[in-house]
Amino acid sequence: MPRSLDFEYLLTPNGLEHRRRVHMDDAGRIRSIEAAGEDGFDARFAIPGMPNAHSHVFQRAMAGFAEAKAGDDTFWSWRRHMYRLAAVLTPDDLYAIARRAYADMLAAGFTSVAEFHYIHHSPDDETSGRMGRAVTEAARDAGIRQVFLPVYYRQGGFGKAASAEQGRFLHPTPESFGEFLSQFTDVTCGIAPHSLRAVPAAELGRLVEVAEAVLGKSFPIHMHVAEQLPEVSECQKHHGARPVTVLANSVDLDSRWNIVHATHADEDERALIINSGARVVLCPLTEAYLGDGLFEAGAYMRGGGQWGIGSDSNVRIDAIEELRVLEYGQRLARRQRACLADASGLGLPLWQHAAGGGAEALQIDAGVVQPGRFADFVTLDLAAPALAGVAPDRVMDAWVTAGSRQDIAAVYVGGKMLAGPAGISGASDVASDYSRVMKSVNERMRAL
Numbered sequence: 001m002p003r004s005l006d007f008e009y010l011l012t013p014n015g016l017e018h019r020r021r022v023h024m025d026d027a028g029r030i031r032s033i034e035a036a037g038e039d040g041f042d043a044r045f046a047i048p049g050m051p052n053a054h055s056h057v058f059q060r061a062m063a064g065f066a067e068a069k070a071g072d073d074t075f076w077s078w079r080r081h082m083y084r085l086a087a088v089l090t091p092d093d094l095y096a097i098a099r100r101a102y103a104d105m106l107a108a109g110f111t112s113v114a115e116f117h118y119i120h121h122s123p124d125d126e127t128s129g130r131m132g133r134a135v136t137e138a139a140r141d142a143g144i145r146q147v148f149l150p151v152y153y154r155q156g157g158f159g160k161a162a163s164a165e166q167g168r169f170l171h172p173t174p175e176s177f178g179e180f181l182s183q184f185t186d187v188t189c190g191i192a193p194h195s196l197r198a199v200p201a202a203e204l205g206r207l208v209e210v211a212e213a214v215l216g217k218s219f220p221i222h223m224h225v226a227e228q229l230p231e232v233s234e235c236q237k238h239h240g241a242r243p244v245t246v247l248a249n250s251v252d253l254d255s256r257w258n259i260v261h262a263t264h265a266d267e268d269e270r271a272l273i274i275n276s277g278a279r280v281v282l283c284p285l286t287e288a289y290l291g292d293g294l295f296e297a298g299a300y301m302r303g304g305g306q307w308g309i310g311s312d313s314n315v316r317i318d319a320i321e322e323l324r325v326l327e328y329g330q331r332l333a334r335r336q337r338a339c340l341a342d343a344s345g346l347g348l349p350l351w352q353h354a355a356g357g358g359a360e361a362l363q364i365d366a367g368v369v370q371p372g373r374f375a376d377f378v379t380l381d382l383a384a385p386a387l388a389g390v391a392p393d394r395v396m397d398a399w400v401t402a403g404s405r406q407d408i409a410a411v412y413v414g415g416k417m418l419a420g421p422a423g424i425s426g427a428s429d430v431a432s433d434y435s436r437v438m439k440s441v442n443e444r445m446r447a448l
């Protein structure tokens, strides 16, 4: 591994810096940043690697499912298809799907991932952690930095028993979840109470205590909140209050908490999130794919709210495209332009905020190019059609509007190049394992 990398342009907290040499230590952290020479650059344009703050990696296998018109097509009908997939997956299937999806994330600009994992129990073993191991081992083998978030899932809806198809996701008590969690102390972990639908609000405090006994005080907590309008109305009916309010009344909402989606959070709820130090995790491509709705991103960001992005369903994996859809959703809703931009532009501040906020969401030392943080970088191909001839300070604006993952030249995790001009190492074996597994998964789903 090189002990230093030279970049012609490097995005740091000071902005776009010219000719910078990044020195790294043996752990892959940035030791110092100083002036570089005038040529011989390792890459021309480098930005921090993007943390992927929300992933259900198995849903990569959903691409192409559930797109045919079949009546009232909503998130809830999509969920029935997803449950059919979840029902048939074995640990070996999950490993092959995750291994390919994580390689794909690296090639798409994501250098770390928060894996929100809820298919716990193996078909042949009610209490096994083998499904969890499949995703932690796939991340290790792909080289992506993972924060593993085992999900606590307890019920089928507000005050409702779980259905048979949710059986693989369930733990009966916070204590039994704590025992499950304790199998994973060898990997970087947080926890994910699934949602206010799936976890009684009265159990959340105990769940956090149980997790603290296993993980200590400092770990990330991720939860789906207010993704769908029916969820908000059911929450109001059951609790007499909106979801973020119920959450804030149930736990000490603090910087450990990450509110995934928050799509239908109203102004008071957004203020609650901002004032608590918690943040939102937005998944624009998936929120569009599922027909969730639009989060009031402009107002939230102007109010100082922190945020990260996630590829969630992983049906399309592309970090810059997440940011484009985030901005374009606001433009379409408001009939305005540059909704999330500042005076410096659009692509640069969006990438910086998402990368910094994503690193906070994962509680990892990454997302910002500065000494002490991991040397996770994405470099861009300035000769790519979308970027060629663009002035350096406009490159991120060109990328976010005109470009895609295709314009990435290389991706580094901890200073090590994992995706580059030669592609991703072992990619053909990973792809053929994936194809073989998907053929078998499709056959088993048809037999259901």
Ligand SMILES: [Zn+2]
Pocket (backbone or CB within 6 Å): 054, 056, 116, 224, 260, 312
């Ligand atoms: Zn999700």
